[in-house]
Amino acid sequence: MRMKSWVETANGPDTDFPLQNLPYGVFSTGGGAPRCGVAIGDRIVDLAACEQAGLLDADGSFSAPQLNDFMALGRARWAQIREALTALLAEDGNRDTPTVAMADATLHLPIKVTEFTDFYASKNHAFNVGVLFRGPENALPAQWTHMPIGYNGRASSVVVSGTDVIRPMGQLRGDDGPVWSACKRLDLELELGAIVGVPSEMGQRVSVEEAEEMIFGYVLLNDWSARDIQAWEYQPLGPFQAKAFATTISPWVVTQAALEPFRSEGATRDNPLLPYLQEKRPGLYDIDLAWSLNGQVLARTNYTTMYYSSAQQLAHHTESGCPMRVGDLLGSGTISGPTPDSTGALLEMTQGGKSPIQTDSGERSFLLDGDQVGLHGHAQGDGFRIGFGPCLGTILPAKE
């Protein structure tokens, strides 16, 4: 069943933004103030203007330069606004709804990232990387099949698609002690990011079902990684500067509501999970994912290859009583399939750089200056798709 919009470009089978999607973002036009919007075809609904015109009621939160105020209104209001927007934009809706051409808009970081937590929940990825860092016998940590392993990332360096990424400097392992150098093994990581819209209290443990109710939506997330900095620094307390220089997210937050029809089972479990991590219904979504180098797609995978869902990760995040806040960003972990052409990072695809790949841009072990990486994702419906829009970043030379 396709739903048609009076915005004609929303009705094709290949648009990322049909009427069924309605992802949220933050945009500005002509140097004006950033405000909240929703993508539809090749246009953006100006939610702030809609609110001012009395077409929507979100307590003024759409005039903010990020979605946090709107997310904080809670699930009931999210559903109301989705329903109202669907009515306004449907074929028989209100053609006076204020929109701007996406081509005329600048897209900004859609949320104020309160804190950023990154997980490690693809078994293919965890095994592949584990082999490279610790050898095949220690590849998968003992607790891996029992809990979604996560670590705190850095929120201040989360940027929106299109922001250039400066190759980081750092300490690398050398023959006679460390050397100070530009990163030589710069990598991408293809991930989904879940955005928390409903907070939890300190000391409150949330169930997987409650956690799912806290998630507002999802973005594509590129967790850029400096593999040589990481190898030297990461034991025993985890990655630090190797991942602190930039994390890129897509500008449109695809809501859980839009993804609901694509709910899907994940991988078979090696062992039963402890009760607090058990799901009553499938928690993943059937989302086709890909990443490209300078426009050439080099790998394709699917979100259903993951071992843990974002709801399980969020439940685990609160197991100790850790409070979650509006704007918390949870990276899924690199999403890799079982084969080299389905890996979400060059580290895996090139076997730690030992097997360079041939691309239309030449041979690559890791990323070169000037390379543009794109992440792409959509859930395929019947005659329409729920897309994320691209998540792009270009590597600039290090500032030595």
Add this chain to the structure above:
Amino acid sequence: MRMKSWVETANGPDTDFPLQNLPYGVFSTGGGAPRCGVAIGDRIVDLAACEQAGLLDADGSFSAPQLNDFMALGRARWAQIREALTALLAEDGNRDTPTVAMADATLHLPIKVTEFTDFYASKNHAFNVGVLFRGPENALPAQWTHMPIGYNGRASSVVVSGTDVIRPMGQLRGDDGPVWSACKRLDLELELGAIVGVPSEMGQRVSVEEAEEMIFGYVLLNDWSARDIQAWEYQPLGPFQAKAFATTISPWVVTQAALEPFRSEGATRDNPLLPYLQEKRPGLYDIDLAWSLNGQVLARTNYTTMYYSSAQQLAHHTESGCPMRVGDLLGSGTISGPTPDSTGALLEMTQGGKSPIQTDSGERSFLLDGDQVGLHGHAQGDGFRIGFGPCLGTILPAKE
């Protein structure tokens, strides 16, 4: 040289808050709005009221419920306000300066913690813990003497002294796979926290000298740790839920200006540091530290036992281009001397629980429900001391 105040309780040799200190905090009285204050003897200068009365000029930032707005005004304004406060509170100052009795005030979290990063910079602590977790041959990681190892902590669970700490639940290693249990090895960590008051840009690497200029002040910091949760979860990506349930800081931020006379050399270096970490002058302070269990001091140490200063840690934090923000909190890492009675954690003092200690409250390997831990610290001047006030937390039973 002692400086006298018209606030008589500020003039004794044992007060934490003489005229030379003037630490900043946030307080409220009688259920009123939290606002900024400065401790002097047994009283608090009401900075918001001072500003309203025209005695101080801080652009209204003292009426905020945290110090971030004031910190964001920058070093020149910090110096101006310190000079003005010193004049107002000196023996010949203005006795109409609005103050409240500390006994009548509620103290709040002094800053909005933007992000929390914890380091691992005491060689004694790193070695002692390394032996317990990985054995003596792998105790000190190879990069330890070359860089201040750090990891991102969780900001949302940073609480002010006096907040009760609920014993966390979590996954523990069991004989037949993990078990879900209350933490059985609950520990403290005695640390100092440095607070960033001047931000840095993305892609900007700051030198150690520049980093020092970015630090507003210091607090005592108890990085509560669930050692059994930590042991099961922490490889390969570092501590997560084991430290996410609570981190307690003292309510008063002792400024770098007040600590300046106590600047001091640290430990001898095992090897030269890379240039970006080298200090032009000593970056530690001679601060006597102690921790107590139910009022009984169990260990004493000094901040000069550290291998890396907060300025070095902050410089390292920006080496990849990671931007720092007003309100970033940097934990020093556990501060341990070389002997059991100078260790900053029970893990070290009891050899991982194998050698319980006798205390006035009975035998302890780790913390019991009802235990109150206090951190204490001051720099000793000639006839006065620059104190932090206590940093207290009491353990409540787990919510199973």
